Amino acid sequence: MKPTPGNQPTDPLPLAQALIRCPSVTPADAGALGVLEAALAPLGFACHRLRFGEIENLYARRGTEGPHFCYAGHTDVVPPGEQGWDGSPFSGEVRGDVLYGRGACDMKGGIAAFVAGLTDYLAVHGDRPGSISLLITGDEEGPARDGTVKVLEWMAERGEIPDMALVGEPTSRLALGDIVKVGRRGSMTAWITLFGTQGHSAYPQRADNPIHRLIRVLHRLTAQPIDGGSEFFEATTLQVTGFDVGNTANNVIPAEARAMLNIRFNDLHSSASLTEHLHAALRTEEARYEMRVECSGESFLTSPGPFVDALKRAVERSTGATPALDTGGGTSDARFIARYCPVAELGGVGATMHKVNECVPVEELRALAALYRTVLEEAFA
Structure with a gap:
């Protein structure tokens, strides 16, 4: 040119x-x-x-x-x-x-x-x-x-x-x-699987419903803002972007429930600190779980x-x-x-x-x- x-x-x-x-x-x-x-x-x-x-x-x-x-x-x-x-x-x-x-x-x-x-x-x-x-x-x-x-x-x-x-x-x-x-902002995604005990929906006392537990976890994570923002950044946001149990029967309590979250975070946090934030919410249920986290950028x-x-x-x-x-x-x-x-x-x-x-x-x-x-x-x- x-x-x-x-x-x-x-x-x-x-x-x-x-x-x-x-x-x-x-x-x-x-x-x-x-x-x-x-x-x-x-x-x-x-x-x-x-x-x-x-x-x-x-x-x-x-x-x-x-x-x-x-x-x-x-x-x-x-x-x-x-x-x-x-x-x-x-x-x-x-x-x-x-x-x-x-x-x-x-x-x-x-x-x-x-x-x-x-x-x-x-x-x-x-x-x-x-x-x-x-x-x-x-x-x-x-x-x-x-x-x-x-x-x-x-x-x-x-x-x-x-x-x-x-x-x-x-x-x-x-x-x-x-x-x-x-x-x-940073961006990270978490895939969570929370495990329970499968059973008949008419006998919930014989099962452990992971859906209920995971819903409580998600409520803890979304009920209050993570922060109020910082000098140059807006507040961190956590959005539930997926929820699935793979259940085709209406009378079966499933053995596991899965959720997907996306977090856009400011300079008050890192992906490591927010990963611990998720672990803390999950530990309150005292249930077995697995979590995979990917951060596309701090x-x-x-x-x-x-x-x-x-x-x-x-x-x-x-x-x-x-x-x-x-x-x-x-x-x-x-x-x-x-x-x-x-x-x-x-x-x-x-x-x-x-x-x-x-x-x-x-x-x-x-x-x-x-x-x-x-x-x-x-x-x-």
Whole structure:
């Protein structure tokens, strides 16, 4: 990608369209990373295609000295579904000054905007000291095992860990730049099996009903909030997302009952402390049980400081408004990057991500490119 002649801003639209036209539904790459590599190589980026398992990833860096700014994102997308689209979900067509297609919002449009923004930044500030890199995975919408996690391990082995990282998820709520995400809640799931004694429902004294016991446990866990939130986080939530006994007979007390829970937790807790919280509730029943817990990511927070301040200044310069610092929503690959360096998230308005007729106004895409150029100017100031 080359700057537009006459010092006009580089248009991110053609690259966004080219990326959308690659049907890169997780775990398929479908040529998306090749399109991106072809845009970055002429700008002086050393590109590394990294395959882990069945996942293709791209790490590209320009420069060798610090400070090192990394932009992280993903070219994989969720399935478009079979009905409801007004056109092909991978057409990348513009209708009424709006770009349509799976990934237009989440987040091929954001990647294109960053490349356009850095193109214009380099045209003016290419001699500034520092390095710019992109960590682009094909495994964000999937299991997230062979993407950002593995690339970061590869980067660490080579001494490529950045000083700061920006994830380009569509974090804006109502207007471009109104939200900068400086953290995310942790997420964990627990699968519980509580055992009793099977018996005839007419003779409950001869059985031990695990359903009743498990219901009492779940009531203890949900009757009161776990906490009231913290300075930057909302309250921890525990939701019962499944309950099953596998019983087809109406007159049999089953031998076991199962529940599934999902907990989204703030920085007052860890997955280990919440696992003990679940054990304590289960132990009150003095019954045999089994529990399996998986944590997809601990909570993290990038405290206000030079990096966050630079992002705020960039938004203020570009939009005239001061962004709110937020930690809400689900999880993103920022949870992995936070283990290595300060990380925040800033992208377009996420109103249509994962929806039928996913789209982004072309002018918003161009405004995002200008914002990303300003982010680089502030980060390297």
